[in-house]
Amino acid sequence: MPLTTSSIYPPPSGEFMKWPSRRSVVHSTKGIVACSQPLAAKCGLDVLNAGGNAAVWWPKSPLHTCLPTLTHPAAGLNMTEPTSTGIGGDMFCLYYDAKTGSVSALNGSGRSGGKCTLEAVRKSLGLADDVVGEIPMSSVHAATVPGAAAGWADTVERFGSGKLSLEQILAPAIELGEKGFPVSEDAAFYWQRYEESLRKASPNFAELLKADPSAPDGLRAPKPGDIIKLPNLARTFRTLATEGKKGFYTGRIAEEIVKVVQDRGGFLELADLEHHLEKGSEPVDPISLQFRGQGAAASPNGGVELWEHPPNGQGIVALMALGILQELEAQSQIPTFTAADHNTAPYLHAIIESLRIAFADANWFVTDPSTTTVPTAALLSQPYLAARAAALFNPSHTSPILPTHGNPTTAPFPSPALRSSDTVYLAVSDAFGNAISLINSNYAGFGTAMVPRGCGFTLQSRGANFSLGPPAHHHPNVLAPRKRPYHTIIPGLVTNLSDGSLHSVFGVMGGFMQPQGHVQVLLGQVVGGLNPQQALDAPRVCIGAGMADVGDVFDRTVYVEEGMPEATVEGLRALGHRVVVLGGWGGMGRQMFGRGQVIRWTVDAVEGTGVWSGGSDMRGDGGAYPA
Numbered sequence: 001m002p003l004t005t006s007s008i009y010p011p012p013s014g015e016f017m018k019w020p021s022r023r024s025v026v027h028s029t030k031g032i033v034a035c036s037q038p039l040a041a042k043c044g045l046d047v048l049n050a051g052g053n054a055a056v057w058w059p060k061s062p063l064h065t066c067l068p069t070l071t072h073p074a075a076g077l078n079m080t081e082p083t084s085t086g087i088g089g090d091m092f093c094l095y096y097d098a099k100t101g102s103v104s105a106l107n108g109s110g111r112s113g114g115k116c117t118l119e120a121v122r123k124s125l126g127l128a129d130d131v132v133g134e135i136p137m138s139s140v141h142a143a144t145v146p147g148a149a150a151g152w153a154d155t156v157e158r159f160g161s162g163k164l165s166l167e168q169i170l171a172p173a174i175e176l177g178e179k180g181f182p183v184s185e186d187a188a189f190y191w192q193r194y195e196e197s198l199r200k201a202s203p204n205f206a207e208l209l210k211a212d213p214s215a216p217d218g219l220r221a222p223k224p225g226d227i228i229k230l231p232n233l234a235r236t237f238r239t240l241a242t243e244g245k246k247g248f249y250t251g252r253i254a255e256e257i258v259k260v261v262q263d264r265g266g267f268l269e270l271a272d273l274e275h276h277l278e279k280g281s282e283p284v285d286p287i288s289l290q291f292r293g294q295g296a297a298a299s300p301n302g303g304v305e306l307w308e309h310p311p312n313g314q315g316i317v318a319l320m321a322l323g324i325l326q327e328l329e330a331q332s333q334i335p336t337f338t339a340a341d342h343n344t345a346p347y348l349h350a351i352i353e354s355l356r357i358a359f360a361d362a363n364w365f366v367t368d369p370s371t372t373t374v375p376t377a378a379l380l381s382q383p384y385l386a387a388r389a390a391a392l393f394n395p396s397h398t399s400p401i402l403p404t405h406g407n408p409t410t411a412p413f414p415s416p417a418l419r420s421s422d423t424v425y426l427a428v429s430d431a432f433g434n435a436i437s438l439i440n441s442n443y444a445g446f447g448t449a450m451v452p453r454g455c456g457f458t459l460q461s462r463g464a465n466f467s468l469g470p471p472a473h474h475h476p477n478v479l480a481p482r483k484r485p486y487h488t489i490i491p492g493l494v495t496n497l498s499d500g501s502l503h504s505v506f507g508v509m510g511g512f513m514q515p516q517g518h519v520q521v522l523l524g525q526v527v528g529g530l531n532p533q534q535a536l537d538a539p540r541v542c543i544g545a546g547m548a549d550v551g552d553v554f555d556r557t558v559y560v561e562e563g564m565p566e567a568t569v570e571g572l573r574a575l576g577h578r579v580v581v582l583g584g585w586g587g588m589g590r591q592m593f594g595r596g597q598v599i600r601w602t603v604d605a606v607e608g609t610g611v612w613s614g615g616s617d618m619r620g621d622g623g624a625y626p627a
Contacts, residue, residue, distance in 0.1 A: 028626030034597035035426035036622035040076030043172035075173035083190035098433030108151020133468035140266035142461035154281040177234030184621035201449035233456030249277035256452035293326035301496035317515035320358035342528035345571025367477040368484035425507035437491035437505035510594030532598035532615030595620035
């Protein structure tokens with residue numbers, strides 16, 4: 001009798017990531033798909049090879065909710081990693097058009113319901129008028145309208161090659177759901193971790209569990225290598241494929257979304273989903289910061305320009321931190337670091353303190369700009385960043401007082417703490433020089449873990465990031481009807497300052513770790529001279545918490561990943577940082593530091609041929625795969 005898959009995997013409490021992984025950069029002239037799930041990547045490669053471009057590939061991958069960068073892999077990621085991402089969540093993307101050299105952005109996040117007033121939600125949660133409240137991750141009120149379905153369709157329509165229909169793009173993911181697929185180690189870990197949340201959230205939890213006669217009630221979370229089928233999720237994808245956005249935001253799926261929410265006391269209505277259908281995903285102008293510091297200006301590309309999605313996303317944190325680092329160098333508060341300084345204590349001290357200052361502003365000011373003015377330009381202005389750098393950084397010691405937000409405008413705002421969690425990120429490039437950076441998420445694991453009957457996906461918990469007052473608090477990110485909350489998921493894209501050509505598309509998943517990962521991975525390449533894979537493999541630091549269930553970014557703790565030089569750890573402590581070194585995987589382990597992907601663009605100097613070079617985080621299950 002053959003051995004079962006469980007015979008080659010450790011028990012649920014075992015450590016499946018026992019040793020650091022060694023990975024090489026992957027090169028291709030035809031394009032690369034980089035994501036956290038190999039089966040989702042295959043969905044994207046199938047689409048690319050069938051005539052799609054970078055944007056067309058993404059919609060075909062429904063496996064990963066936190067990797068919504070491309071429709072193909074995004075759908076595939078939802079299918080294979082519903083523990084992080086899905087069609088019940090939100091997405092954002094950045095797209096580089098090789099013909100025009102332009103960068104475009106698409107906001108695929110959903111809004112609160114029309115009856116989700118501050119007063120109604122506070123009353124439902126039993127909050128007294130003078131109590132500072134929050135929406136629990138598991139609360140029905142954390143469920144906002146899912147934006148991913150419209151985002152996938154709109155990405156294909158706006159950026160796709162036009163050679164493939166949405167039905168063709170989603171076909172590989174649908175096949176995975178109907179025929180079944182083996183579950184990866186990372187996904188299995190979280191599936192088991194969140195099984196109880198699924199069971200408690202709604203009566204439809206069986207749609208996301210494996211039928212097993214040996215289980216106490218015949219159902220359980222899948223283990224590594226287990227085959228699981230998700231026919232109801234495949235059915236949802238098929239409806240989107242054949243009926244378009246209307247099939248998701250009206251009719252059976254919309255009715256089941258509303259029913260599972262209202263049955264638990266929530267306020268979403270059919271009109272809220274129809275409103276999102278009418279609005280669609282929002283084309284927005286990306287925001288950027290030109291970085292010439294740390295010797296970048298003397299390089300052949302003259303420096304780099306980091307592009308991020310604008311608020312309601314937190315990409316502005318990465319831009320502000322990078323800008324503050326540039327000002328600190330200009331003020332001679334930090335040196336021009338060399339490759340030998342990468343991940344030393346002074347180098348990381350500058351990054352940590354710059355991130356703290358950036359978070360202090362963003363965690364107050366970032367909100368839905370369609371309902372509340374966000375002073376984005378003022379926050380990114382050189383005089384403001386220079387003033388913040390001069391006033392709040394000490395090269396010899398961490399600040400004894402955590403920074404509060406500044407006043408780039410005349411608004412007198414105090415700063416609250418927000419939270420964050422799971423996501424998936426994917427990057428795709430094609431033979432034509434186009435590239436897309438896409439991110440998709442449920443927020444914390446399965447999100448609210450509520451499953452609309454017969455739909456096979458969970459509803460996100462993004463509304464937990466709204467401020468709940470008290471009403472007199474006047475926080476910009478306060479809950480209001482038809483409003484988008486502060487969003488943690490951020491795609492990244494980099495161009496060269498010399499000619500505006502593409503440098504890379506990249507991203508790092510993991511709540512508040514995301515902008516921290518953007519800064520560290522980018523500087524690893526710019527300052528450390530690391531290739532995409534090395535930049536991802538390098539040990540990271542995380543201030544506060546990168547995940548929702550551990551602290552917040554205003555906690556003074558600096559988490560340092562195992563593998564960081566001991567001299568660096570002791571050097572940070574000597575600078576006054578409260579350092580905790582984390583190893584292993586589960587709980588307070590490597591998951592704290594996120595999972596990322598990078599695809600770089602270079603040109604062979606002799607042949608004149610463009611070359612894509614991809615890396616994928618060893619902390620995840622996936623990889624970078626050449627077309």
